[in-house]
Amino acid sequence: MSLSMDWVLQQARPVMPVLVIDDVALAADLARALFAGGVRVMEITLRTPQALDALVEIRRELPEAILGAGTLIHTEQFQEARDAGAQFAVSPGCTPRLVAAAEDAKMPFLPGVMTPSEVLVALEYGYRSLKLFPANGTGAVKMLKSLKGPFTGIRFCPTGGITQENLLNVLRLPNVACVGGTWIAPPSLVRARAWDQITQLAIEARDLAASLEHSA
Template identity: 45%
Template sequence: MTTSSELLDLSPVMPVVVLDDAEAAPDVARALLAGGIGTIELTLRTPTALEAIERVAAQVPDIVVGAGTVTTPQQANEAVDAGAAFLVTPGTTDSLLDAVTATGLPFLPGAATVSEAMRLAERGLDTLKFFPAEASGGAAALKAFAGPLPHLKFCPTGGISVANAPDYLALATVGCVGGSWLTPKDAVAARDFGTIEALAKESSALAG
C-alpha cells in the first residue's frame, strides 16, 4: 500500500476532480494517466462521486484513486467500500481523524494554520494537506511554516493554478500540489479527453 508520504511523490500535481457523471470517470483517469499523472482525487461533492471511485478503481488500476472532501466518519467508510486507495480531508476534527485513521488507508488531513499542523504532528502525522492554500497565505505562508515545522510535508490545495504551482513546488516542504485545472468542467462535459491529457502532460512536467 502507498504511504501518505509516497502519495506526494506520485505526481507533482494531484488532480482534484469533481464529477457529475460517474461514467466519465474511467476515461478522465485514463487521460490523466496518459499525460503522466499517477493519481486522482475524486471529491465527494456530488451524488455520483462514490460510483466514480468504484469505476476508476475497477477499470483503471494503474492510477491511484482517492476520495477527497471527506468531512464525516461515514464518508470515510463509504470511500473505503468504494475502493478508494487514500483519503483527503479539507480540515480535521477529532472524530474525523479517528475515523480516517481507523480505515488503515493513507490520508492527507487538512490544516490551514501552524497550530492545526502542530496538533496533527502531535498525533504522529507528518504529511498534511494545506487548505485553502491561496486564501491562507499561499506559498509565502508555507515557507514560514517551514521555520518551526521543517519536518512536515504538505500538499497545498485551493486556488492553485499552473501559473503559481511552481512557487509551491519550489518549497522543500511541498511534495505536490492539488489542482482542479487539469479537468475543466467543460472538457469533461464534452468528453474532450485530449485536452485533459494535454493539461496533464503540462502539469506532470512541473517540478520544484
Template identity: 50%
Template sequence: MTMNIETKQQHVEATMRLAPVIPVVIIEDAKHAVPMARALVAGGIPAIEVTLRTPAALDAIRAIAAEVEGAVVGVGTVLTASDLQAAERAGARFAVSPGMSPKLLAAADDSTLPLLPGIATASEAMALFERGYRHLKFFPAVPAGGAKLLGAWASPLPQIRFCPTGGISLATAKDFLSLSNVLCVGGSWLTPGDKLNAGDWAGIEQLAREAAALRA
C-alpha cells in the same frame, strides 16, 4: 486489519511523490470517470482525488479503481467516518479532508485508508504532528497565505511536508513546488467541467502533461 499511523503516512508520502500535481476532480457523471482517469494517467498524473461533492463520486471512484490501470484513486472532501467507510468500500486508496475534527481523526485511526488531513494554521499542523501526521494538506492555500506562509513554516516545522490546495493554477504551482516543504500541489484546473462535459479527453491529457512537466 488497520495499519498504524506511520505506515499510513508512508503510503500518503508515496502518493504525494507520484507527480507534482494531484488533480481535484468534481465529477457530475460517473460515465466520465474512466476515460478521464485514463487521460490523466496517460499524461503522467496517476494520483487522482475524486471529491465527495456530487452523487456520482463513489461510483466514479469504484469505476476508476476497477478499470484504470496505473491510476491511484483517492477520495476528497471527506468530512465524516461514514465518508471514509464508503470510500474504502468503493476502492479508494487514500483520503483527503479539507480540515480535521476529533471524530474524523478517530475514524481514520480505525480505517485502513491513509488520510491527508487539511490544515490552515501552524497550530493545526502541530496538533496533527503530535498524532503522527507528517504529511498535510494546506487548504485553502492561496486565501490562507499562499507560498509565503508555507515557506515561513519550513524552518519551525521542518518535519512536515505539505500538499497545498485551493486557488492554485498551472502558472502559480511552481511558486509552491519550489518550497522545500512541498511535495505536490492539488489543483482543479486539470479536469475543468467544460472538458469533462464535452468528453475532451485529449484536452485533459494535454493539461496533465503540462502539470507533470512542472517537476522537470
C-alpha cells in the same frame, strides 16, 4: 500493498488532480486521459452524489491508478470510500473524530491545515504529510515559507487556488511535496469530453515541474 501518505504524495508530484465528477459515464475516460498524461494519483471529491460510483468505475477500469477520496467531512465517509476502492482519504480539516475514522478504516489520511495551531494538532496525531487548504495565491507561498522554520520534516500538498500560472512558485518550496488542483481537468473540458486537452494539461504540468528539477 500498504501505502503511506508520504509515498502517495511522492507519486503524485507535481500535481494531484482534484476531480468533481457528476457523470459516472465519464469517470473512466477522464481517469484514462489523466493517466495518459503521466498522472498516477487522483483525488475524487465526495462533493457529488455520483462520486462513490465514479470511484468504483475508475477502480474497475483503471486498476493501475492510485485513487483517493477527498472532501471527507463525516466519519462514515471513510469506510464508504474504502469500500468504493479509495486507497487514501483527504479532508479539508483535522478533528479527533476524523482521525479515528481514518484509523478505523485503515486508510492513509491527508488532513487539511491552515494555521500553525492546526499543524500542531495534526502532528500530535502523528501526521507529517498535510494538506494546506485553502492555498490562495501569494499568501499560500508566504505561509509555506513561514511554516518551514518551526515545522521541519513536514511536507505539504497545497490545494485550493493552485493554477498552472503559480504552480512553479509553489512547487519550488522545499516543504511542498505536490499540489492539488482542479485546473488540470476543468469541468468544462470534462463535459466536452475533451480528453486530449486534459492529457495535454497533465503533460504540461509534468514538463513544468521537470524544468524546475533540472534547474535545481
